[in-house]
Amino acid sequence: MSVFTIEAGLALLGLALLLVEAFKPDISRSTLGLTAIAGTVLALVLLVFANHDSASLPSFIQPWHQLDTLALFYKGFALVITLLVLWLTLECAPYLSRYTVDGKLAEMFSLPLIVCAGMMWMASARDLVTVFVALELVTVSFYVLVAFARKSALSLEAGVKYLILGALSTGILVYGIAWIYGATGTMSFDGIAKALANPATSKTAALFGAAMLLCGLGFKVAAAPFHMWVPDVYQGAPTPVTAFLSVGSKAAGFVVLTRALDAFLAEGSIIAVEVQSLLLVVGSLTVLLGSLPAMFQTSVKRLLAYSSISHAGYLLLALACRESARFDLSSGGIVAFYLATYLPMTVLGFLVLGLMRANGLGEDIKDFAGLAKRNPTLALLMTISFASLAGLPLTAGFIGKLFVFLGLVDHGYWGALSCAVIAAAAGFYYYFKTVLAMYTTEGTDTSALTISTASKAVAGVLAALILILGVYPKPLQQVLSSDQAGVVAK
């Protein structure tokens, strides 16, 4: 079975679920949800056993689709995050449905499948057309998801902001693609790399196109100064969607960025120096603009949004450190590694947030007051998540940061390094502010919180993953470096 079939099947399942809900409105949401989850699980299983050879793809698709380690990794990644989001949606369904039209949630289960298919395509994209189409599939679906809780003014506002800014970024992206095409005469990454190695190619046009393209992609991954949408949208969107945006959408953006940069920074590229410098500047700016405002946040959800920006900054800095001579992983591999560690910690954070919402609590830091008394398990989970986000050693988050630091020092990017250090120090402050609130301040309400066993199990797995990856990251590294195409490993 080819991987492409799985993706197509997933999209079809999404469509089917939409139709089912449309024609059979009384179908219960747990049926829908569980079907979607089952579909994702099945896709995941199939992905593992599918033929991982590019040659197995249908021949008409092969020029646009590739199956390298990176692609397969991101496909799996997309499936896992979709699975978690679906499950979180199911968990949050009771209170989410209060904010939707007629209390329906069908799209919340079907659209993620389509988004997932889009992300999986994106991971395999070999040219800018595919990138654009897949990216838009994801983005447009997200417009709907973000604004889904229409009765909530915040969700609607988030939807509008995401819509306008997202569309703006799309415009910039396409314009950039146009100029890259104009400069290089091709849409495929391989071709672009080849054309850029040719000194005859117009450097200015290529730089212009690349800059626009990177701005468009920068928007998707929340790079400064294109990050302004992130706090507002993350805060307003329903929690599962925020988690999806924060992990899935960002990962998708980064896989594209990795591919594009592999082309722009390929051996002999005429624009390599400029692009790399741009990445450094943008990355440094992003860690700072993510971390500094985060110190003053009172809403945990918004805080996580800023944290997400800051992490995007670290990822950009990792990408900026090309040819990081001495690790097994290329910068793309490091980004993939970082994202793999970023997934459990972020999802765990949003999971706890969602569970709190499900228990009728708010999302402000003050709502976390006294949590350790009310539910020690929840508090511990949140602590693990935040410790990892802050990048404390023995958690997964530290290894990712360590790679970034290694790369920056190796290249002697001291300015970027100091920005990263300042941001990480500020990170200690805002993450622990929340943790401290959970343990110190007595909440007004001290009644115990109950959470379902299944939630506990999922959260426990995520927490265990954080800790295990923190002390034993080798398996993940092996996955990322057992590469055939030579893209990930050097």
Added chain:
Amino acid sequence: MSVLELIIALPLLAALAIWLGAPARAASMGATLINLILVFVTTIQYAGKTGLAFTQSRPILDNPSLSFAVGADGVSLILALLTTLVMLAAIWQIQDRPAIFYISSLLIGGGALGAFLATDVFFIYAFHELALIPTFLMIALHGRADAAQRKAVAWKATIYLGAGSLVLLAGLVWLVLEFSGGSKLTFDLEALRAQAALTPLPIAKQGQIFFVLLLGFGSLVSLFPFHSWAAPAYATAPTPVAMLHSGVLKKFGLYGLIRIAMPLLPQGVHVEWVQNALLLMLLGNILVMGLVTIHANRLDDTLANSSVMHMGYIFLGIAAGSEVALKGAVILMFAHGVSIALLFGLCGRMRNQLGTLEYSKLGGLATHAPAFTVLFAFGAFASIGLPGLTNFAGEVMIFAGSFTNFKAAALSNLHWTVFLALWGVVMSAVYMLRAYRGIFHGNATTGLFMTDPAVSQRVPFILLATTLLVTGCCPWLLLNLMKSAL
């Protein structure tokens, strides 16, 4: 499986067990006692050996190669001994406190043990951080001051130490990259050492890296001017945390300098500008903080500031960089750890009983609490550097070690610093005796009333005081563990 792994794991497992519902006091006391015995036996087994022993390595990442590697030599065993001793005392003296006191003490101690016994730079660093978190939490949660103030104190410590450890991380990363030769990145200390011996770095570069490491490690040890977190943190921290952090965990930075920076960058500290900078900073510790300590009028302030001040002497040993001075620094680390833990333990007890530590409100306690007084005297005179207690041996070795290379018979900055540092010894006598006079001497009827602790509650302090006396009278017991050159 190495016995060291067991030593590291035991406290952490005990903490986990308590969290899952095991009886806190029994579990933590049991684990700590067993650990003390284990460390003691291991130390005895090590006696006479040189180099690393009890090694074990489990790779966790390939390239950059990280591994959970443990191993012990004299220096790490001395510090492990210190850790387990202070842990036992700190846990023993906890009375009627919630389980989190035990858990945090176990975590701090376990983290410190991990940091001292690991031989992979990654884990050395990681275990230290593990131990820091409960420290912050405990200051913020159960500190002495009112909620706002103790939180402010905890924040200050968190940000300072957080920033410091990030600088440190940058320095360590730099170090690893410089020594990893081109092909394979490794964090293994032994491999790095081998590489450093094979191809030493250019001296100027050694100086630069050393300086970054000095800033990183230094701010963890409250090196002037990166010290202002320490005094309030110790004055505010709950007793076991103050004992463990000031006594044990703070030694990590010094351990790191001796264990990582000095062997890999042997010329680093001798680069002129680095040494001058270090000398200036440590003079700040000794003279400025000495005067600040003299100004203190509460016991907890005095102890907290004195603990910052005394770090200057250990840094002096590092600045001197000679064999004798470095070994002296290790001895002084041990000595200071035991003495300050003893003092903080007693100070905590006084605060519980009396409610205040201001000298103006105290006096004449020697009459009511003679045993307590004797125990306190051990700590106080140890920190004054009285011969017969361990601190003296360390200090005198550091001073002498600064003069072992007096070849040109010319006084360098180092030597002048030693003279000024010696004046610091006078200052520490001033404030310690002032404290002793204020609390224990004087008319017994004017001060607040306090009795001796029950015999069972004296045990932890007796343990520490005995350690000071035994290793103070027989410092060769510790020195014999450090037969190999540092």
Added chain:
Amino acid sequence: MITLGHYLVVSGMLFALGLAGVIARRNIIIVYMCLEMMLSAANLALVGFSRFHLVNGLPDYTAQSLVFFTITVAAAEVAVGLAIIVALFRSKQSVDVESVTKLQG
């Protein structure tokens, strides 16, 4: 003779106009229209580049295929976008950009 330059200038002007509109206009519908204009600018550039990039004497159609996709995507965006804007109007009775400023800081 109309060269690639002419197309690109027009496309650039369109793009700049669109961007200016997005930044300056307060009515969300008009903002949305400006966004569509930016996409059109990109399309014009694509077609222009495609027309002047001859492969074997023929224009390169890869870029033009992207134009079709862009048009489709724009349509989809408009469908979703208008739905959201309508929902906004329903709840706020306004489509002014200043009606959505609750999320901030």
Added chain:
Amino acid sequence: MNASILLLLPFFSALLILLGHRQLKGAAVLISVGSSIIAFLASIAFLGADDNEGTKMLLPFIDVAGFRAGIDVMSDKQSQGMMFIVTFIGMLVHLFSLGYMKDDEAKPRFFGSLSLFMFSMTGIVLAGNLFMMFIFWELVGLSSYLLIGHWYEKASAAEACKKAFLTNRIGDFGFMIGILLLFGLNNGDVAFDNLQDAFVQGGPLHDAAKLHPGLITAAALCIFMGAVGKSAQFPLHVWLPDAMEGPTPVSALIHAATMVAAGVYMIVRMSFIVTASPLAAEIIAGIGCFTALLAALMATQQNDIKRVLAYSTLSQLGYMVMAVGAVAMAAQHGHAEHGPDPGHAAMFHLYTHAFFKAMLFLGSGAVIYACHHEQDIWKMGGLRKHMPVTFWTFAIGTLALMGLPPLSGFWSKEAVLGTAYDSGCRPLFLAGALTAVLTSFYMMRLLIVAFFGKPRSDSAHHATEVPMIMLLPLAVLALFSIFSAFDILATPLQAMKPPHVEGHDTVLFASLAALIIGAGSAIYLYRGKDKDPVNIKLFANKFYFDEMYAVIVRVCQDRLAWIVTALERVFVDGLVARLPTAIIARLGAATRMLQGGHLQGYTFLLGGGVIAVIYLVVFVLPHMGH
């Protein structure tokens, strides 16, 4: 073997008693007294030990490559003689204390501290190298602290013990610097005999003295600073009078006979370095002489019986120090050699002084005990009749101190004045002679006021002779005060009696004249007086040294500490901690302003960002010339 008994017996006794005195109760006293007697017997055996045994290692203490600070026992004439003085007087004081401290509640603690003192003092005497000397140097400081502060509930005692410890610490500060300098110069070897060897032609210190005379002088003066602290020389003399707050037996043992003499003992041990540096020798002689004169002047106007004796001790210690410096000066000027060892005169005076001064203190203790802890001599009087034995012993001590021939003090004082005469420095000799006049004066004054005339208070009226256990030590010491300078005692006791030098008629005449003038004027002035006919405020107030030092401490320490603390809070904390955090916080607040929630603002920033990026990438970066 002997040495280990001498060293370890009091150590274990002290440890046992100090840590377990409440469990031991009465047994503590027995242990302490018993150990002091055994130590005395051991020291007699030690006296007979071979002179040339040299240095022997007892324990390695610290022994790493490049640094050795072992417990090394030095066995020579000087240590053997000193050991006898220490253990002998120590034993007598232990016995005396049995009576004197009979009713004290904290008797076990007292005896424990005494044992600790015996241990530490033994260590100083036996020390074979400078580091060991320093170790025990500090430990005597501790025992002195504990003993002065024995009655710590009394504020004055608590302050006095602190003062004593801190003043000594200042001296030790210099001492340690001196040790380190020698350690560095002599390549890490600070054993006394090796140091001395290093001064011979070709030795490292000999070379250093040629190449860096300043360093050798500095080392000598720094070493001497230790002696200044311990032997209470000017300007660190202020602690000794205050130390009289301790029980009187302690004053006799520690603050008269032995510990304060340790400074002299040490500087005699190191006299070779004094000889090597002319400047140091002059300064040492000068300070000794100055202290002697200053203290004698102060003593003339004191009314507390113990304080008179304390200033007298200061004065006599000044004599000893002067003698060391003077001999060195004489040697440098090529004058007559005073035997092979330049320290003989000082050690000899130390030896005789120990007996009669201990006796005087114990005598004053007996008086105080009898007068119910009255110490003001103007409230005594007529004690001669009430306490005849005490009176006679006290009188013998006084006369010995005044230097009446043929009592022991005469011989040693003459030797000291002889060195001053030989030094070639006339003022030194004149000041020494003047001190001798004053000594006779104030001692005679003390004797007359306290023991003659009528009782001037009830307590003096009802005073009775003290018990036998206290009289016995007095009597024994009185015998020694008389006879110790004679060869019959001095030779077996290894006293370093300098050979008699002919042709010192001036010295002989001066000391006799001083005796007559001093005693005569005191008798003339004080016979039958009820209150002091002389009133010199400057002397009575000890030249206002205490007040001066209080100001110095207040300004240079407390005020400075206050200023530094404020600066540390404001600048260090401000610059290193508060300013960066404030900047980052301000930045955070500023960046947060970007996030105003206005869609137009966002689009503007986004558009602006794109333009900025393009400008940067297309127009800036390519021209930066990487």
